[in-house]
Amino acid sequence: MTQPVLSIRNITKSFGAIRAVDGVSFDVHRGEILGLIGPNGSGKSTLFNCLLGQLRPDAGHVEVNGRDVSGMRASQLNRLGVGRTFQQLSVFPKMSVLDNIILAGQEHRGTMVSRLFGAPDAGLTEEADRLIGFFRLTHLRDTLAGSLSYGQQKLVDAAMAFMAGPSLVLLDEPAGGVNLTMLADLKERLTTYNAEHGTTFVVIEHNMEFVMSLCTRIIVLAEGAVIAEGAPAEIRANQAVIDAYLGG
Amino acid sequence: MSQFLQVFLSGLATGSIYALVAIGFTLVWQAAQTVNFAQGEFVVLPAFFVLVGVHLLHLPLWMAVALALLLSLLVLGVLFKKLVVEPILPSGGISLIIATMALGILLKESIKEFYGAEAQPFPALVPQDPINLLGATVSMQDIMNLVISLGIVVLLTLFLNRTRTGRCMQATAQNPAVAEILGVDVKRMVLYTFLINAALAALASFLITPVYLAKFSNGETLGVIAFIAAIVGGFNQIRGALAGGLLIGVLDNLTATYVTAEYRAALPLVLLIAIILLRPQGLLGTSEGRTV
Amino acid sequence: MTFTTWSRHLLVGLLLAAAILAPVGQGNYITYVLTSWLIFSIAAMGLNLTLGYAGQVSLAQASFMAIGAYTTALLTLAGWHWMLAMPVGLMLCFVVGLALGYPALRVQGHFLAFVTLAFNTLVFLVLRNEDWLTGGNYGLMGMPRPDFGIFKTMRQVDFYYFTLVVTVIAALVMWGIVRSPWGRAFKALRENPIRAESLGVDTRRITLLAFAIGSAYGGLAGALVTSLVQFIEPGSFSLLHSLRILLMVVVGGAGFFFGPFVGAAVVILLPEILRFTEGYYLIIYSALVIVMLAFVPNGLLGIGARLRERFLAPRQRADMAQGAKLE
Numbered sequence: 001m002t003q004p005v006l007s008i009r010n011i012t013k014s015f016g017a018i019r020a021v022d023g024v025s026f027d028v029h030r031g032e033i034l035g036l037i038g039p040n041g042s043g044k045s046t047l048f049n050c051l052l053g054q055l056r057p058d059a060g061h062v063e064v065n066g067r068d069v070s071g072m073r074a075s076q077l078n079r080l081g082v083g084r085t086f087q088q089l090s091v092f093p094k095m096s097v098l099d100n101i102i103l104a105g106q107e108h109r110g111t112m113v114s115r116l117f118g119a120p121d122a123g124l125t126e127e128a129d130r131l132i133g134f135f136r137l138t139h140l141r142d143t144l145a146g147s148l149s150y151g152q153q154k155l156v157d158a159a160m161a162f163m164a165g166p167s168l169v170l171l172d173e174p175a176g177g178v179n180l181t182m183l184a185d186l187k188e189r190l191t192t193y194n195a196e197h198g199t200t201f202v203v204i205e206h207n208m209e210f211v212m213s214l215c216t217r218i219i220v221l222a223e224g225a226v227i228a229e230g231a232p233a234e235i236r237a238n239q240a241v242i243d244a245y246l247g248g
Numbered sequence: 249m250s251q252f253l254q255v256f257l258s259g260l261a262t263g264s265i266y267a268l269v270a271i272g273f274t275l276v277w278q279a280a281q282t283v284n285f286a287q288g289e290f291v292v293l294p295a296f297f298v299l300v301g302v303h304l305l306h307l308p309l310w311m312a313v314a315l316a317l318l319l320s321l322l323v324l325g326v327l328f329k330k331l332v333v334e335p336i337l338p339s340g341g342i343s344l345i346i347a348t349m350a351l352g353i354l355l356k357e358s359i360k361e362f363y364g365a366e367a368q369p370f371p372a373l374v375p376q377d378p379i380n381l382l383g384a385t386v387s388m389q390d391i392m393n394l395v396i397s398l399g400i401v402v403l404l405t406l407f408l409n410r411t412r413t414g415r416c417m418q419a420t421a422q423n424p425a426v427a428e429i430l431g432v433d434v435k436r437m438v439l440y441t442f443l444i445n446a447a448l449a450a451l452a453s454f455l456i457t458p459v460y461l462a463k464f465s466n467g468e469t470l471g472v473i474a475f476i477a478a479i480v481g482g483f484n485q486i487r488g489a490l491a492g493g494l495l496i497g498v499l500d501n502l503t504a505t506y507v508t509a510e511y512r513a514a515l516p517l518v519l520l521i522a523i524i525l526l527r528p529q530g531l532l533g534t535s536e537g538r539t540v
Numbered sequence: 541m542t543f544t545t546w547s548r549h550l551l552v553g554l555l556l557a558a559a560i561l562a563p564v565g566q567g568n569y570i571t572y573v574l575t576s577w578l579i580f581s582i583a584a585m586g587l588n589l590t591l592g593y594a595g596q597v598s599l600a601q602a603s604f605m606a607i608g609a610y611t612t613a614l615l616t617l618a619g620w621h622w623m624l625a626m627p628v629g630l631m632l633c634f635v636v637g638l639a640l641g642y643p644a645l646r647v648q649g650h651f652l653a654f655v656t657l658a659f660n661t662l663v664f665l666v667l668r669n670e671d672w673l674t675g676g677n678y679g680l681m682g683m684p685r686p687d688f689g690i691f692k693t694m695r696q697v698d699f700y701y702f703t704l705v706v707t708v709i710a711a712l713v714m715w716g717i718v719r720s721p722w723g724r725a726f727k728a729l730r731e732n733p734i735r736a737e738s739l740g741v742d743t744r745r746i747t748l749l750a751f752a753i754g755s756a757y758g759g760l761a762g763a764l765v766t767s768l769v770q771f772i773e774p775g776s777f778s779l780l781h782s783l784r785i786l787l788m789v790v791v792g793g794a795g796f797f798f799g800p801f802v803g804a805a806v807v808i809l810l811p812e813i814l815r816f817t818e819g820y821y822l823i824i825y826s827a828l829v830i831v832m833l834a835f836v837p838n839g840l841l842g843i844g845a846r847l848r849e850r851f852l853a854p855r856q857r858a859d860m861a862q863g864a865k866l867e
Contacts, residue, residue: 052738078740086738092731095724103728106721107740112749115721122721160739283650332830339837341649342597346790347833349783354826361819472661475654510669517658517665524651525643 003066005030005168005200006051010060013046020046021057022224028168033194033201035215035232037208039245043224044204048172051202052084053077064168079108083166087173090157093146097137097156100145101128104163131159135189151182155189162193168200175207183207187214212236220244253384255505256498261390262459263477263497264397268452269470270477270489271401272445277478279421279441282333285345286352287449288471292464294320294450295370295457296359302371309371317450325446329439352467359464372458393455400451401490404444408486417441469513473500476520555801556708563700571696572768577808578700578707579764584788584800585714586757591786592795593718593726594750596645600656601785603663604633604755606777608762610667613680613772622686626763630756637755641748660782667774679773683766693767703764710760717753718797722746730795758785787829793839802840 004027013021021043028034038044049055051062053072061070064080072080092100106115106122115122132141135155140148145156154174161169174190175183187210194201205211211218212232220228220235222244228235235241269291276282284290297319301312328351336347374392378385408414419427420437428434460466473496481492496516504512559578563571587601608629615625644655667674674680685693686702693699717723725746728736737743766772784807792803810828814821836843 074734074737075740075742078738084738086735089732090735092728092735094731095727099724099727102721103724103736103741104739106724107742112722112742112745115725116717118721120719120721120723160735164740277650283653332834335834336830336837339833342591342790342794343833343837345597345650345653346783346787347830350787350826350829350833353780354823354830357822357826361823472657475657479651479654511665514662514665517662520658521655521662524647524655 002030004028005032005065006202007063007066008047008051008060009063011047011050011057011062012059013043013050013055013057019224021050023060024221024224024226025060026219026226026229028200028202030167030200031194031198032217033190033203033215035211035218036202036204036221037206037211037218038221041223042221042244044221046224047221048170048204051170052082075107078164078166081165081167082170083161083164083168084170085154085157085161085172085174087176091145091148091153091160094144096142097132097145097148098125098128098141100156101131101159101163104160108164128163131163134193135159136185149182151178151186154178154182154186158186158190162197162199165197166199168202171201171203171205173205174203175205175210183210190214250384251505254386255501257384257386257394258390259498259501260494261394261497262456262501263494264394264401264490265452265456265493266470266473266477266497267490267493268397268400268448268455269474270481270493271404271486272448272452273474274478274481274486274489275421275441276445279417280329280333280438281337281341283341283345283348284445285348285471286355286467287474288467288469289352289355290320290324290446290449290467291453291456291470291474292359292462292467293324293355294453295462296363298454299363299368299370299462309373313373313454316454317447320450320453321443321446323446324449325443326439328446329442333442352471356464356467363464365464367461367463370457370462373454374458376458389458396451396455400448401486404448405486413437413440472513473516476516480519480523555798559704560701563697568696571700573808573812575696575700575703575768577804578703579761579768580785580788580804580808581801582707582710582764583758583761583785584792584804585710586754586761587785588754588789588792588794588796588800589714589717589757590751590754591789592793592799593723593730594747595730596747596751597649597653597786598656598751598754599653599779599782599786600640600660600663601754601758602777602779602781603660604637604758605762605765605781605785606663606667606772606774607633607636608759609766609772609777610674610680610762611759612763613683613766614673616683616766617680622684622763622767626760629763630759633759633762634752634756637752638748640755641751645744645747645751656782657779660777660779664774664778667777674774677773677775679771681771683770683772685767685770699768703768706760706764710757714757715797726750789839791832791839793841793845796839796841796845799839799841806840 006028008027009025011021011024012019024043024047036044036047046055050057053069053074056071061068063069064077064082067080069077069080092103095103102121102124105124105127109115109122109124110118129138129141132138135158137152137155137159140152145153148156158171158174161171174186178186190201191214193199203211203215215232218230218232218235219226220238220241227244228238228241230238269287273284273287276284294316297316298312301307301315302309305312307315332347332351333344336343372389374389374396376387376389378387379391408418416427416432417437417440419430419432420434421441424434427437477492477496478489479492480495481488481490496519499515499519500512503515562574583601583605587598590596590598611629611632612622612625615628616622640659644652647655668677670676671678685699687693691698693702718726725736725741728739728741729743729746733743765776788803788807789800790803791806792799792801810825811821814824817824838846
């Protein structure tokens with residue numbers, strides 16, 4: 001039994017009297033695309049922030065590739081091979097797309113001192129170009145990231161998350177605010193990347209269509225607890241899930 | 249022991265005036281995101297308005313003081329907000345830091361050029377006779393300063409907590425966007441904050457200048473002490489700035505008398521560094537999320 | 541792209557030529573002012589790294605100049621050559637910068653401003669009070685200018701060229717830092733620190749290093765000041781001077797490479813131009829500062845950047861070029 005890439009045990013987080021996350025546990029296996037869904041207030045975002053070290057859970061712990069990552073800073077987590085995308089403001093607007101992506105990789109090459117004395121691009125131009133080509137952004141390579149369309153910025157965001165070759169990528173509402181055509185592109189690129197590299201994804205999303213067609217397994221949260229888990233088709237038919245979304 | 253009591257009480261008195269300055273400084277920081285590095289000069293200028301009134305315009309003292317208060321409200325309140333803070337605040341904190349530091353220099357040099365560089369005697373507004381208290385000789389002035397300052401603090405607290413306007417001001421300081429939605433006239437509340445700071449600075453000026461004489465360069469020390477008092481006390485409450493001011497006043501006096509005169513100014517600075525690094529919410533403040 | 545690099549090289553060449561020719565035919569005083577400009581450019585360059593690139597407000601740059609100046613002064617008065625004394629001052633500033641920055645950079649913005657303000661004032665107090673070491677209010681005097689055997693720097697103009705060489709080297713080092721992956725990390729830190737952190741940028745460490753290097757540059761400037769004026773006293777390194785250096789960075793344009801040079805020129809020349817106003821010059825000067833901050837918050841080079849954006853071909857939004865794929 002191979003070790004899960006991400007292992008969550010009994011994560012609990014309260015804000016005052018409100019228990020946002022209530023003893024959530026699950027594993028994520030290599031190569032999976034796991035979707036994390038649930039109605040508003042279900043605790044998805046809180047759980048996500050606990051995974052990423054932005055919130056400290058009241059109880060429970062998180063392991064990445066067998067290593068306890070509780071309390072780690074974001075940069076440490078990244079160096080362990082965890083990448084993430086952001087919902088908003090996810091690129092460096094006054095830097096070119098190329099620079100955005102080189103930055104995502106440079107911190108994983110050598111030491112701080114070697115970076116000072118090394119090449120300005122840290123030897124990463126070729127690799128960055130490959131990734132830019134994968135996301136079909138080659139024609140925008142030298143454009144300032146801030147002047148890209150929202151959907152294109154999301155692609156750059158994904159590219160940045162992938163640049164350092166992470167074993168696990170957490171995607172925070174990747175479909176939010178993206179038009180249909182771009183959405184299809186995004187989904188296709190993510191699926192292809194996952195197939196080619198075997199990178200594990202965990203996706204938080206509200207867009208049902210997107211999640212159902214992208215993910216291999218789905219976990220549903222409601223009121224801070226896991227209420228269902230399984231393949232997309234099962235989840236779609238699950239009564240408890242339907243109830244949770246329709247209220248009551 | 250009686251000397252200690254003397255030094256202690258005297259420190260409390262000066263400290264209570266520092267507290268006024270610190271409170272104004274805190275209010276403006278919280279409500280208007282303005283860190284006023286010219287606060288020290290704000291406490292020097294009103295005294296010179298009084299001197300102008302008395303010596304140049306030959307007004308009776310009470311009229312000169314009233315005039316000085318009005319001018320302070322105008323210059324240090326309204327003009328400060330309109331001409332310095334409003335144009336520069338959008339550019340960010342660093343610009344405003346430099347701007348208020350430049351303003352401090354502007355005020356200081358203006359006083360020096362237009363009035364004079366020598367220390368000027370300032371008429372005392374309260375009786376100065378020494379009285380005997382528990383074996384220590386304390387000046388009436390110190391007692392009066394303490395009483396008046398604490399009285400002002402009490403009034404201010406009542407105003408902010410018990411009146412409608414005061415509560416609107418607090419709402420504005422805590423969450424301007426929400427306050428606006430709830431119908432609070434945010435711009436006016438901010439203006440009131442600046443006016444209150446101007447008034448506090450002026451009052452502090454009237455109380456403290458008789459002790460230190462009116463000199464253009466007083467602002468340097470006063471300003472630093474105000475920052476420290478505000479930060480040491482903690483930003484979240486008026487109580488904090490009051491506690492900070494009293495603490496600094498007493499410690500400063502005790503240090504000067506019992507420890508060292510040369511490094512007297514070092515104590516508040518070391519305290520400032522220590523508090524910021526160890527307990528940035530101050531001694532009385534509640535812990536908010538620090539931006540790190 | 542090549543046109544910009546070519547024109548930039550030309551500009552730098554012209555500036556260098558101007559700097560070499562500037563003191564020709566000028567009297568000692570003008571040469572002294574020019575040397576002062578170079579020295580403060582170095583201090584401002586350091587602060588530009590701390591503030592403009594790493595985004596940290598420091599009101600302590602003058603105190604680092606002081607540490608560099610006094611260290612160099614004491615060593616040269618004891619017989620050391622400037623070229624050996626200066627690195628000691630530099631290293632000391634770097635270490636003190638690390639020591640101060642390590643705890644201090646955990647707080648941001650105004651709190652850091654206060655901590656650095658307090659530090660500057662404390663250094664000033666120590667310099668003033670410990671007269672057994674520093675000469676107290678009377679300061680130190682008679683520091684010898686560097687002597688390289690065949691090339692002596694006693695003459696004002698010779699010292700100017702010596703300072704120019706040092707400045708060029710310092711600028712090249714700064715260019716190297718800014719052009720390296722560190723520069724990219726700084727930019728990222730400025731634009732989106734949370735994203736940067738999530739990509740593995742150790743923001744705390746790089747900020748600390750920027751602060752320490754910036755302080756070292758302050759030390760270098762101080763070491764040069766010692767030899768320029770050959771008399772130093774605590775008053776030259778007060779909070780007012782930290783503010784002046786901060787002003788240089790902001791006036792020139794924080795985060796622009798040549799900002800410090802432009803800013804230092806303005807801040808040093810303006811008092812000279814206003815000298816005729818005698819007592820009023822500080823009043824006018826500070827009023828001008830406030831006005832400038834209100835209208836030109838990004839500094840002079842910031843205006844240049846904005847003009848370039850407006851008048852050169854604006855970069856089209858990529859999705860508009862693609863037509864139907866608009867949001």
